[in-house]
Amino acid sequence: MAPNGPAIVAEGLRKEYRQTRALEGFDLTVPEGSVCGLLGPNGAGKTTAVRILSTLLEFDGGRAEVAGFDVVRQAAQVRYRIGVTGQHAAVDEILTGRQNLEMFGRLYHLGAAGARRRADELLERFGLAGTAGKSVKHYSGGMRRRLDLAASLIMAPQVLFLDEPTTGLDPRGRIEVWEAVRSLVAEGTTVLLTTQYLDEADRLADRIVVLDKGRMIAEGSPDRLKSTIGxxxxxxxxxxxxxxxxxxxxxxxxxxxxxxxxxxxxxxxxxxxxxxxxxxxxxxxxxxxxxxxxxxxxxxxxxxxPTLDEVFLRLTGHPAGPGEEAGPGGGRPDSGKRRAEPAGHRAEEETTAV
Ligand SMILES: Nc1ncnc2c1ncn2[C@@H]1O[C@H](COP(=O)(O)OP(=O)(O)O)[C@@H](O)[C@H]1O
Ligand SMILES: [Mg+2]
CATH class of the missing domain: 3.30.70.100 (Alpha-Beta Plaits)
Incomplete structure (x- = not known):
């Protein structure tokens, strides 16, 4: 990748599921070391875009590069350089926080000692050192999500995809995750973050891309977006x-x-x-x-x-918002579709339960 070249480039991405056009000519450029917020309501196509860019989903048209590699022809190189955190935590319930991270480390061939060392670093960094020995089933939503983030960072990815990292969390959990994301960004990781929360994009992103029905309808810095539109x-x-x-x-x-x-x-x-x-x-x-x-x-x-909510309403003519979203997994049309995906290392079109 050229120094300071874009970390993510998508051109004219198209994806159709049987009846639904999920993406219709989606373009995106994310400079290295920046945070891009992909903002849109439920069903806008955010997860589809993230899955394509992280090599997890086949698509019908266009092209995309991540960290300088083509997501189709060079999928292995892309996978080696990315981390993915989904809306539903990939961590194991029964294992402790530490065991989860060590397991991911072993999966990525860090060796027993290397995996332990990396787990310790990440537990410390995400404020989980004190609860590392507890089974994950006793973790709060915010703790789980932070553990999930930590798992996606085992290999210090160049590019990190966060698909609705705070959906379903309480306000405290959201703030915990925001802080974790900020600390990553400070170290130069490029982040593509999807969200239905306008304040989240406003707080975390350098640039916001607004997605509606599979198309980008606006983009810019949070400030520019707010001042040009309203x-x-x-x-x-x-x-x-x-x-x-x-x-x-x-x-x-x-x-x-x-x-x-x-x-x-x-x-x-x-x-x-x-x-x-x-x-x-x-x-x-x-x-x-x-x-x-x-x-x-x-x-x-x-x-x-104006708030980003007002901006969205003006852009689309309909209000943004979590729609009928009802907490973690509750009533989502796509809930259960992505069970237990280890961070970023699956290439099948639709992953099945392990
Ligand atoms: N596996 C699938 N099969 C059929 N339709 C799907 C599938 N996944 C997503 N869709 C549809 O594609 C559109 C975009 O979905 P998605 O990318 O999940 O949006 P978002 O993540 O923004 O909520 C929606 O209309 C959704 O119902
Ligand atoms: Mg989604």
Whole structure:
């Protein structure tokens, strides 16, 4: 691979399952050492893209290279350089955390002593040293996911694929996993992370690619994405809920756009049409004055950047979000499809249970 060349390149990837077009001309370039967030709702094609790029799935058109190697013609070289963590943990329930990592190390021919040493390093790094001797069935969701991440790092991969690493975790588990991912990135690993969580992409990714129905619909840095697609938002909370409609009309007049109202929290949000910061600030001042003249008491008023949720809604016309997602494995259309995949070393089209 050329120094600082892209770690991942996909061009025009197409994949159809019997009836479904999962990817329709998917392009992607991820520079080495960066984190790319592949963001999209359930069914967007994220897992399909990750499985193709990690050589686990055959596809119908286009091409892809990972770490400089073609994922079809040079699949073995690709597999040697990647790690994959799926939505469903690949670790063994019965074994302890340490035994799991040692087992992966042995699988990758590190030898008994080498596997033990690597396991120790990774347990320490992911804050699992204290619970290394416990059977995984006693681990919390966040601990499992960190162990899964550790397992995918046994061979210090150049490129790491994380497919919805925090789906189904509680807030604390999510933060634990985010910290683990950040520490990897600090060491120069290239990461492709899929997520349905806009805040996750915002926090972890250098660049976000928004995927919807098998196509990229937008891309850019989190900031650029937010500022190119949406201008500032005027956010306010009024004191008296009965005044909400009247306040909304005042705000509409100032902002030149129809605001959204939230009766339960007495909140109003409207996009600000102007671009430059000074003009947006002028709008804020005008809104304060207009509401005051109308005799409407304001509890809180501020300008803010749009959230990625708002960005997604504007891009696709439908809200992003976990859809009918119900926790780990709960009610997913694809749950159970990927059982116990050892990190990144399977090449069959559809893996079966071991
Ligand atoms: N093995 C499969 N057989 C048939 N359809 C599939 C299979 N895997 C995924 N799909 C369909 O392909 C589309 C993309 O799925 P997927 O890549 O899993 O999306 P995501 O990971 O973004 O939720 C969805 O419509 C899904 O139902
Ligand atoms: Mg998926």
């Amino acid at each position: 201008g500032d938002q005027l956010d306010l909370v009024i004191t008296d809920a009965a005044e909400l409609d009247r306040a909304a009309r005042v705000v509409a007049g100032v902002c030149g756009a129809e605001p959204e109202t939230r009766p339960d929290t007495r909140g109003i949000t409207a996009p600000v049409r102007h671009r430059a910061a000074t003009l947006a600030a002028t709008t804020l001042v005008e809104a304060v004055r207009a509401l005051d003249e109308a005799g409407i008491a304001v509890e809180d008023i501020a300008l803010r950047r």
